[in-house]
Amino acid sequence: MIKYKNLVKSFGTRTVLKGIDLHIKAGEIVFILGTSGTGKSVLLKNTVGLLRPDSGEIWIDGENVSGYSEEQFLSIRKKCGMVFQHPALFDSLTIYENIAYGLRKHFSMAENEIERRVEQALSLVNLDNILSKRPGEISYGMQKRVSLARTVVLQPKVLLFDEPTTGLDPVTTNSINTLIQSLSRKLNTTSMVVSHDMQCALKIADHIVVLDQGQVVDQGTPKQLLESEVPLVRDFLEEARNQ
Amino acid sequence: MIGVVPRFFYRLGQIMMFLGDVLKTLWHRPCRLELVLEQVWYVTLQSFPTTAMAGFFVGGIMTVQFAMQVNEFGAAAYLGGLSTSATFREVGPMLIAFMLSGKVGAFTSAELGTMKVTEQIDAIRCLGADPIQEVILPRFLGIIISSFFLLTGGLMLSVVGGATLGVLFAGINPQEYVRHIPTIMGWPSILSGIVKCLSYALVLATICTYMGYFTTGGAKGVGRAVVSTSVLTMVTIVVFDWGTSFLGQLMLSWFAIG
Ligand SMILES: Nc1ncnc2c1ncn2[C@@H]1O[C@H](COP(=O)(O)OP(=O)(O)OP(=O)(O)O)[C@@H](O)[C@H]1O
Ligand SMILES: [Mg+2]
Numbered sequence: 001m002i003k004y005k006n007l008v009k010s011f012g013t014r015t016v017l018k019g020i021d022l023h024i025k026a027g028e029i030v031f032i033l034g035t036s037g038t039g040k041s042v043l044l045k046n047t048v049g050l051l052r053p054d055s056g057e058i059w060i061d062g063e064n065v066s067g068y069s070e071e072q073f074l075s076i077r078k079k080c081g082m083v084f085q086h087p088a089l090f091d092s093l094t095i096y097e098n099i100a101y102g103l104r105k106h107f108s109m110a111e112n113e114i115e116r117r118v119e120q121a122l123s124l125v126n127l128d129n130i131l132s133k134r135p136g137e138i139s140y141g142m143q144k145r146v147s148l149a150r151t152v153v154l155q156p157k158v159l160l161f162d163e164p165t166t167g168l169d170p171v172t173t174n175s176i177n178t179l180i181q182s183l184s185r186k187l188n189t190t191s192m193v194v195s196h197d198m199q200c201a202l203k204i205a206d207h208i209v210v211l212d213q214g215q216v217v218d219q220g221t222p223k224q225l226l227e228s229e230v231p232l233v234r235d236f237l238e239e240a241r242n243q
Numbered sequence: 244m245i246g247v248v249p250r251f252f253y254r255l256g257q258i259m260m261f262l263g264d265v266l267k268t269l270w271h272r273p274c275r276l277e278l279v280l281e282q283v284w285y286v287t288l289q290s291f292p293t294t295a296m297a298g299f300f301v302g303g304i305m306t307v308q309f310a311m312q313v314n315e316f317g318a319a320a321y322l323g324g325l326s327t328s329a330t331f332r333e334v335g336p337m338l339i340a341f342m343l344s345g346k347v348g349a350f351t352s353a354e355l356g357t358m359k360v361t362e363q364i365d366a367i368r369c370l371g372a373d374p375i376q377e378v379i380l381p382r383f384l385g386i387i388i389s390s391f392f393l394l395t396g397g398l399m400l401s402v403v404g405g406a407t408l409g410v411l412f413a414g415i416n417p418q419e420y421v422r423h424i425p426t427i428m429g430w431p432s433i434l435s436g437i438v439k440c441l442s443y444a445l446v447l448a449t450i451c452t453y454m455g456y457f458t459t460g461g462a463k464g465v466g467r468a469v470v471s472t473s474v475l476t477m478v479t480i481v482v483f484d485w486g487t488s489f490l491g492q493l494m495l496s497w498f499a500i501g
Binding site for chain 2: 045048050070074077078081082084085086087088089090101102105106147150151154
């Protein structure tokens, strides 16, 4: 589904991604783990063309998107929804308009269909009665869930989550992980989840990738990862066991 | 130190390219008119008191300055004309534009910068829209239109301020102050004032939207963007002021010869 070939990205003199080679299979849930600042967000942003790589290739659904223009990326962004690390909601719009935004821009859809989809998406993230509120009036955790709904409502084939559960309570974290799992099982959505949470990665991931300083240091199924000899992976496992 | 000059031109080039993008978007995919009007309304309302006050006192200061010299030559009747002309041609537009760069410019770059670092701009792109069309263009046009109104409004008030302080400090009655304004203030002065207001509005709108749109580096980055906006706007306006004065002189001398 998604293939990265020797992906390199630098900012100024700092090379953030130093040759990433990865293969994400269709329908899989892939967790990307790594310490802060290793370039996880940069990797996701390169995938949907928000940042452009310096060299290397990205293949999505058999298309090499590396040299795509902003217009060509439109169809990719319809197919690959991204949930950002920040809630990134638009302050001047109501929650309803926030969630409907992508439906209005990407598709031309009847208003009652939009309404139906927005309500459905909100109930997926366990929220209701906030449609007419503004982002400033709801809590951070709720904003993050609305942001998730805003992407899920587009029903993309690929979902890229940038730390969807960071800063949320354990109950909501659980329900979001279940949501990711059920989207992948029911709609055969491919998911890439950036996370720090090894415990939940072991629980729901089909494949785990560990990044360190812009490079893949280890990857494999949860079972294979448990046997890993790489020090960083062992640290993550240790942390997960202590929780 | 050596790097400063190339960096300035690099930045200038970047800003020009950004302006080109904005104008291209305006031409091919204009934004909705109500978004622009919303911005015009908002900016004008927000900044009118500041600019009005600045205009009033600039006019007043010029009058007080000229009053001393004019009285010495017994030409108090010309006070209104002299101070109004000087205000319109030079200090008025510039000082009011400085005020606006601190107010409208800082506000807009902070707003856009925050949208950038909290990934809202990225989200707009991901959701299938063009941030230049949706966010930048309404603000860009809104700032140009409202700054122009604010600048000309401020200049009008500078006449009022001049007349008021003329009464208080030079003992000239208001009718007398106003009577000789047309004698000294020809069309060139008014035209120069208008051209300056327009070009400063353009400078302000371009720089603050550019700085906001290209903010990186979290909250600190937003702070940097705001400071750079104010500084760069003021420096560019001073340079523009010199440029337009120079060009204005050149054109006047051509007309005089021709
Ligand atoms: N637009 C940008 N301009 C310059 N540097 C950037 C930009 N985006 C990211 N970086 C740098 O790239 C590095 C990796 O950033 P990234 O956001 O991908 O980290 P991360 O792995 O997502 O970390 P975290 O878990 O904290 O989110 C950081 O050092 C950051 O400063
Ligand atoms: Mg990140």
